Amino acid sequence: MAEYHPQDLDKKWQQHWADTQAFEVTEDHAKPKFYCLEMFAYPSGHAHVGHVRNYIIGDVVSRLKRLQGFNVLHPFGWDAFGLPAENAAIKNGIHPETSTLGNIAHMKGQLQRLGISYAWGRELATCLPNYYRWNQWLFTRMFEKGLAYRRRSTVNWCPSCHTVLANEQVVDGACWRCGTQVTQKDLEQWFFKITHYADDLLHAAEGLSKWPEKVLTMQRNWIGRSEGAKVRFAIQGDDASIEVFTTRIDTIYGATFMMLAPEHALVTSFAKESQDEKAFMEKVQRFRSQDRSGRLTGEVEKEGFFTGRFVINPFTNQPMPIWVANYVLAEYGTGAVMGVAAHDDRDREFATKYDLPIVPVINDDEVLIESGLYTGMPAAEAIKAITEEAEERGIGEGTVQFRLKDWGISRQRYWGTPIPMIHCPVDGVVPVPDYQLPVTLPMITEFTGRGDSPLASVPEFVNVKCPKCGGPARRETDTMDTFVDSSWYFYRFADAHNDQMPFDPKKVAYWCPVDFYSGGVEHAILHLIYSRFFARVFHDLGMIDHVEPFTHLLTQGMVLKDGAVMSKSKGNVVDPDSMIQKYGSDALRLYVMFVAPPEKEVEWSDSGLEGSFRFLARVWRGADQWREQVLASGAGPIDHASLTAAERGLRRKTHDTIRRVTADIDVRQQMNTAVSAMMELVNELYAFTDRFSAANATEDKRSAQAPKVAREAIETLIVMLSPFAPHTMEELWQMYGHADGLAGASWPAFDAIVAKAEELEIPVQVNGKLRGRVVAAPDIDDQALEALALADPNVQAHTAGKTIRKVVIAKGRLVSVVVA
RNA sequence: GCCGGGGUGGCGAAACUGGCAGACGCACAGGACUUAAAAUCCUGAGACGCGCAAGCGUCGUGCGGGUUCGAUUCCCGCCCCCGGCACCA
Secondary structure (H helix, E strand, O other): OOOHHHHHHHHHHHHHHHHHHOOOOOOOOOOEEEEEEEOOOOOOOOHHHHHHHHHHHHHHHHHHHHHHOOOOEOEEEEEEHHHEEEEEEHHOOOOOHHHHHHHHHHHHHHHOOOOOOOOOOOEHHHHHHHHHHHHHHHHHOOOOOOOOEEEEEEEEEEEOOOOOOHHEEEEEEEEEEEEEEEEEEEEEEEEEOOOHHHHHHHHHHHHHOOOOOOHHHHHHHOOOOOOEEEHHHHEEEOOOOOEEOOOHHHHHHOOOOOEOOOOOHHHHHHHOOHHHHHHHHHHHHHHHHOOHHHHHOOOOOOOOOEEEEEEEEEOOOOOEEEEOOOOOOOOOOOEEEEOOOOOOOOHHHHHHHHHOOOOOOOOOOEEOOOHHHHOOOOOHHHHHHHHHHHHHOOEEEEEEEOOOOOOEEEOOOOOOOOOOOOOOOOOEEOOHHHOOOOOOOOOOOOOOOOOHHHHHHHHHEEEEOOOOOOOOEEEEOOEEEEEHHHHHHHHHHHHHOOOOOOOHHHHHHHHOOOOEEEEEHOOOOOOOOOHHHOOOOOOOOOOOOOOOOOOOOEOOOOOOEEEEEEEOOOOOOOHHHHHHHHHHHHHHHHHHHOOOOOOOOOOOOOOOOHHHHHHHHHHHHHHHHHHHHHHHHOOOOHHHOOHHHHHHHHHHHHHHHHHHHHHHHHHOOOOOHHHHHHHHHHHHHHHHHHHHHHOOOOOOHHOOOOOOHHHHHHHHHHHHHOOHHHHHHHHHHHHHHHOHHOOOOOOOOOOHHHHHHOOOOEEEOOOOOEEEEEEEOOOOOHHHHHHHHHOOOOHHHHHOOOOEEEEEEOOOOEEEEOOO
């Protein structure tokens, strides 16, 4: 009897897959394609089981789809630029490229030891020029189209990382990566005009039916569309006016004061015209320096002061004092707000504090009062009517506001894609022409972490000729946000080695969109919204036909250890390699899939892993026990009609398991119940084996067809279990005489006739309580079933002496008797 | 506050369209095998009560109500946990 030594099998079959290039694919129009992708990895050094769960999910889906006859693209790569490598270089002097490539090599080994079926031939790393040159290529296309532009702006600055952060990268006022409190800074920055697609990104989200509702909601909130109107209020004693954005123009008759954000452009001129400019600006400065996160979340108390100036309410013609208020946000709307104390909680709080007039203009029935011509009009109608009047009078117009901001991509760091732009004193900002791409990162040997862009200190890099006039010019020294890299890598996988273009549109047309994408929910807004944006850019460049890059999205849950997320600093990391050493990679893969549905968080359990190992060993023994008889009995078809009852029972279980497992993995992505179903089949196989080999067996023991029925069960199991435990199953498949490996196998076909139950046990309820069970043929007619149910002794005990009011029959499921 | 997801044995979970609640596994207990142990194989198990026993009964899916022959599932109200968003005018 062969012993189960999973570590040997891991080695043997991983070598086999590498030697046969088993997972490399090319476009094949004769086959349906399937593009299965897991979010690529930041090469931090070591993958723990939390990371690895995601790759196993994708691998199970990939291997299933291959068995189902799909041409499966399942690639992997590295999100290899980024701050940790650069920070490490500052600390220990190792060049980011050296550490990054070393980390990649180690993590790749970890994934290979897990037997993940990647097409390694398409592996990419974003830190290599053959990848990032296409970031640069795309940047210049976006510049030409006006989708990349430059402006001076107040930006989020992380004092620890020495870089700018996009709003999305600021979490609770702190840097998303290092947790340092973010400050504000004024810098010239490059932006991507994602707001150009704001409406489309929002509306198209409705069509993403195979995305988790949670992610779509988060994206909708992030885009934050709101319909309203802009209205201009004339400043008293001045030609200028102040424009506000409001969603409630119907409350304008109740607007009794005006508020400006401390950053509003008019604030400084009002200060100059005030009696005490210095005192005025001191108050403004205090507001501006108030903790940004506090201002954003409302933790800072509402404060303000009167500027001494007034605007005229264009509807009431009453003067409204202009205040500076710390809770008005400069970056949303126009940075100015009309104060309606009666109908806005914040304004009421402010007005009460400073004794400003509170004038109700809408009653409890949502009808306008004290609103001139509009008195008596329902609020919803009034919004339209008043907007129209504002438009006619030329003092305002209906408009749509988004919370989504353009994406600031400039980073003052070394380890990123150089922005391919040249500043010429004659020609201004000039893109680097395509033939000069890539603009490669110069070798820097010393990382100080001080000052601004490290690239600015490399004269050979900075000093260039202007591509237009040939005169001396300066290269842009900022690099791109690494989210640029990850916004289109899935297209590069479709044509990973193209040195003429980012990808061949024909190849992307074959493989994309991605059919199944899985990764952490922490990317619900950042990466996933940027990728949707880039898909639209490529679409508008005429390079792709679709606009949504990911058809089906699965957000996998985290793996916890001792109730906490695994992390090096907490010291609770479970290392896949040590688990593989102990139980083999298949046990780890199976356990991670069995413990819970993929979306759910799970708590790591060593004994659970051991249980999965035991199950695989049980499958191994179960198959090994039958091997000789199966090989001796030959391959002929099963004569179903002449089988014993036990044989028919095992076949039924086999086919029912095919049905369940297929639906569970393919349709529901419930890997855990698929594994349970296969465990049940194994239990049933053992019972069958016992019966067959027991000394007192008669009919079963004599049956010549038993090995064939066992073979069907075992081979079905091998194939269905192979996406989860590929090494073990390859070996068993070979032991069962298949020389061509599982690559030549196909997913088992479900036979409804074989799976059909011969008799059913049907529960009988009396007045809603279970009182008995009757055994009947599945096609028994209602009358006969009713008679059978009423004849059951325990049912009779509960119906005796009572009147039967009603009998409800749920075909094949239940009989319900109502008595009184 | 708003949005989304949850609450089921000692534990992880399952129950697909309203139809036997707790499949499958972990941990546990008993038996077989063994000189013994491990491993393996088999069996048991929601709680409580009655019974020598097969079995029978009552309760049971966060709490309270409702619809229904029948509710973990649908409806109304409430409590708690997790995640996201939150002064966005």
